Amino acid sequence: MNRTADGIKDRALLALNSTLLLPQALEAVRAPFLELVQADAMALCLMHVAPKADFRWFVPGHPLRILDEYASLIDHDFLRAPIFARPNVPVRDTQLLTRGEYERTLIYQRSRELDPCLEHIMAMLLPIRPGLVAALALYRNRQRAFTTHNSAVLSNFAPHLVNAVRNCGDFQTLMTGASLLDELYRRTDSAFLIVESSFEEALRSDSAVALLDKWFARSDLHSSGLPIVLKERLDALIRMDADARLGKSQWVFNHDDGNRTCRFVELPTADGPRRWALLLNETPHSIPLPAEMKSKLTPQQVTIATYMLRNWTNEQIASEIGRTHLTVKTHVRNIFDRLGIDSRADLIYQAARLNKPV
Missing domain, CATH: 3.30.450.80 (Transcription factor LuxR-like, autoinducer-binding domain)
Structure with a gap:
């Protein structure tokens, strides 16, 4: 070119x-x-x-x-x-x-x-x-x-174009007729930081405070207050041109409890320093075991049912908890009896229904 x-x-x-x-x-x-x-x-x-x-x-x-x-x-x-x-x-x-x-x-x-x-x-x-x-x-x-x-x-x-359509779609969904930051701030299922290119933090939602406290220890933080790993990614993105940024605007960490992600989006501005939105999200690896189900199970059965909701096999569960395959198979059958279900698919369906009633 x-x-x-x-x-x-x-x-x-x-x-x-x-x-x-x-x-x-x-x-x-x-x-x-x-x-x-x-x-x-x-x-x-x-x-x-x-x-x-x-x-x-x-x-x-x-x-x-x-x-x-x-x-x-x-x-x-x-x-x-x-x-x-x-x-x-x-x-x-x-x-x-x-x-x-x-x-x-x-x-x-x-x-x-x-x-x-x-x-x-x-x-x-x-x-x-x-x-x-x-x-x-x-x-x-x-x-x-x-x-x-x-x-x-x-x-x-x-x-x-793909990146722009994704960003526009994400923000349009969150806006729902209100201003972007106001809407993001009110939502309990969203977490965000607004940071200027100098790494001066302009805004942090309450949910971001809780999420970052959960994800990072004090030793993981930069003097600016940003987690070092996120600051380093943002610093690199700021130095890149648009072509180089493609595919690098998301940080992902696979934790035992789920995937932790941070998307970096450069916000448009008419003048002044450029600002970046850091959109945080945590996605569990499996459907949570509802309290109603937990109350019907023993502690050992709760552990096994949780692994079943991660779609683990009996062999994987046995290896994880240090029991034999036959013991786990017996526990699975007892879990089905206590919950009144007849299969793993039924367990997943009933757990999803109880977590989010139709």
């Missing part, structure tokens, strides 16, 4: 990260991104693939009226299957169809009627998180096909 292209990419990255609201981020990045990939228009389709498929189009700039009819055209979308078959790989219309075949597609014919005419299309599937994907579509209104170079540029920029 030459210096001119590098400059355009830098402008696109700055625009993409200028806000944590997806429509505004796409509008901000539209001009430099279209210049970078040499396209006339773009659209992003967010699709939930589970529990049922649905989609929503985001179209920065001038509307593309054909996308208002996408629900009736989806079965005629010749790019859909190829991009789902090869996520993270750009697919061009010219790779799939001859010009004559393309002009006979309903997508092309309907675009001519609605204007603008979509003379060429390049698309790519971006996995965002389990159950959620984004389809990025780029269009040319002239008969000049997308090239392998355009595909390479898109592939290079795509991880930044």
Whole structure:
């Protein structure tokens, strides 16, 4: 990529990260991104693939009226299957169809009627998180096909789009109509720190205080108050450019009780020092054993039931507690009898139901 292209990419990255609201981020990045990939228009389709498929189009700039009819055209979308078959790989219309075949597609014919005419299309599937994907579509209104170079540029920029969509989605979920920090502060299931690039802490939620006290000893803390391991990761991220940061914005520690994670998100700001949000979360390895079940079991059975909820085998449990396989098997049968269940699957289902009643 030459210096001119590098400059355009830098402008696109700055625009993409200028806000944590997806429509505004796409509008901000539209001009430099279209210049970078040499396209006339773009659209992003967010699709939930589970529990049922649905989609929503985001179209920065001038509307593309054909996308208002996408629900009736989806079965005629010749790019859909190829991009789902090869996520993270750009697919061009010219790779799939001859010009004559393309002009006979309903997508092309309907675009001519609605204007603008979509003379060429390049698309790519971006996995965002389990159950959620984004389809990025780029269009040319002239008969000049997308090239392998355009595909390479898109592939290079795509991880930044994925990261931006994830960040926007996470924050949009937390906002729920309130200001970001106010909403985060009130939630009991969220923990966060807001830190300036000088490592001066601007805000810490009550839940973060409890979580960090649980995770780290005083000897683990830097003089700034941040845990040393998190400060070192943040310090490294600040020194990196956008490309280098990809894949390094999450710290994960696998503890006996569960996975401890910290996501680092650079917050947009109009002026002043850049701030970072450190989003903390602890995910247990297994479903907790409900108090109602514990009350019906002996201490030894509670231990074994807890391991069963981690999906451990009888052999693994026996090795962990220093008992024979036959002893554990007997305990498992007695646990089933005391709880009135007939299988491990039933134990998991009943524990999940009691932890979060339907």
